[in-house]
Amino acid sequence: MEKLNYETIQKHQSFKTIEEMDQAVRGFLYKHKAELSEGMLSVLHVIWKHSVKVIGVSYAKYDYIAEQVKMSRRTVFRAVNTLEEKGIIKKIPTARMNGKQGVNLLVIQSFASVEEMKHNKSPQDVTLPDTLIKQRTSKAHSVRRKENPMT
Numbered sequence: 689m690e691k692l693n694y695e696t697i698q699k700h701q702s703f704k705t706i707e708e709m710d711q712a713v714r715g716f717l718y719k720h721k722a723e724l725s726e727g728m729l730s731v732l733h734v735i736w737k738h739s740v741k742v743i744g745v746s747y748a749k750y751d752y753i754a755e756q757v758k759m760s761r762r763t764v765f766r767a768v769n770t771l772e773e774k775g776i777i778k779k780i781p782t783a784r785m786n787g788k789q790g791v792n793l794l795v796i797q798s799f800a801s802v803e804e805m806k807h808n809k810s811p812q813d814v815t816l817p818d819t820l821i822k823q824r825t826s827k828a829h830s831v832r833r834k835e836n837p838m839t
Contacts, residue, residue, distance in 0.1 A: 692793075712797070730759070731771070744796045747793055748794070750792075768792075778794075778797055
């Protein structure tokens, strides 16, 4: 565990500008918003809002986040773990100056922007494959022809 001081926090800064951080979070939301609960979104917004002093790094305590989103501390803990699994944040444990466990740093990770995701998609990613549908309908027609040779 690292000692918690301003230099340690600055070492984990993940973005140069607030705009870069905003684009990363918006890109994440563009791709994963449907998978997140309302509570998780609220927790992400509080972390995002408190990652401005050192861009991309939040050192808000779980109790403070819970108070802001009006949820239990345990729910916030689960939401942070889920956001870490999804790859938008990284938890870094720290130690106080007396050696006891300090607050976790929550570092927002870089993520593709919405514009990059829109431009990097191929048409096959967006449209449904219709070959299966065509195969099924052609098989159905051939079965009908065998049953009814007159048509």
